[in-house]
Amino acid sequence: MQTSVNTIIFDLGAVLIDWNPRHLYRKIFSSEEEMEIFLRDICTSDWNEVQDEGRTLEAGTSLLVNQFPHHEENIRAYYGRWQEMLGGEIEGTKNILRQLKESGQYKLYALTNWSDETFPVAWELYPSLHWFDGIVVSGREKLRKPAAAFYELLLNRYQVNAANALFIDDNARNVKAAREFGIDSILFENPYQLKIELENRSINI
Known part of the structure; x- marks a missing residue:
């Protein structure tokens, strides 16, 4: 038909486009388990999607840094090193x-x-x-x-x-x-x- x-x-x-935060965070965390916990509980998909809907990267980052100050460096890497999440076409x-x-x-x-x-x-x-x-x-x-x-x-x-x-x-x-x-x-x-x-x-x- x-x-x-x-x-x-x-x-x-x-x-x-092969976008995946794991491309970056595998360089940062020493184990898959640590990385997955971080992406599940802190820099979550739901949080990222609010930036996708128009919240500024700075506002989204500041929100998490205030909530999880002991993870500040890893949180800031999400957008600070965002290009490292790209694996190509x-x-x-x-x-x-x-x-x-x-x-x-x-x-x-x-x-x-x-x-x-x-x-x-x-x-x-x-x-x-x-x-x-x-x-x-x-x-x-x-x-x-x-x-x-x-x-x-x-x-x-x-x-x-x-x-x-x-x-x-x-x-x-x-x-x-x-x-x-x-x-x-x-x-x-x-x-x-x-x-x-x-x-x-x-x-x-």
């Missing part, structure tokens, strides 16, 4: 994105939970980010996934029909929200799995 998809929307972190996804771009059949967008203060670093480093027809960055918009308004913002800004769109994200929460909004979605695991999922929708690359 021929697909009706004409627009493909990518998440960025852990889908196209995920080559398999980059190749898929390139083939989709070269096919000329699809509009390509990114919808990302990312701080407006750190996104320009990735923008300068990674050419694949420039292949999109548009990127919506949560930190700029003061909105983030899984809020329905964030998906709606992209659809409205670029005149995208949800019924003709496909969304790709590694976070099950964000995929669920997109599906509830009426956007067919793929829960990303790895580039090989993504290629199969695309072929199952008659998107051949």
Whole structure:
């Protein structure tokens, strides 16, 4: 059956760009256990996502330093050494994105939970980010996934029909929200799995 998809929307972190705080904190902590406790209890994903929604890096850092002064150096490393969390482009996804771009059949967008203060670093480093027809960055918009308004913002800004769109994200929460909004979605695991999922929708690359 021929697909009706004409627009493909990518998440960025852990889908196209290998961002992971463990790339940095493995250099700082002497054991995986110490590192995981720190990321679970102090510099948590929930805390980081508030910066992704527009809180300044300075405000977020100060909040934790006040709460956990004995961890100040490690807390300040989170954004002070943020670039060390970047592991490069995920080559398999980059190749898929390139083939989709070269096919000329699809509009390509990114919808990302990312701080407006750190996104320009990735923008300068990674050419694949420039292949999109548009990127919506949560930190700029003061909105983030899984809020329905964030998906709606992209659809409205670029005149995208949800019924003709496909969304790709590694976070099950964000995929669920997109599906509830009426956007067919793929829960990303790895580039090989993504290629199969695309072929199952008659998107051949």
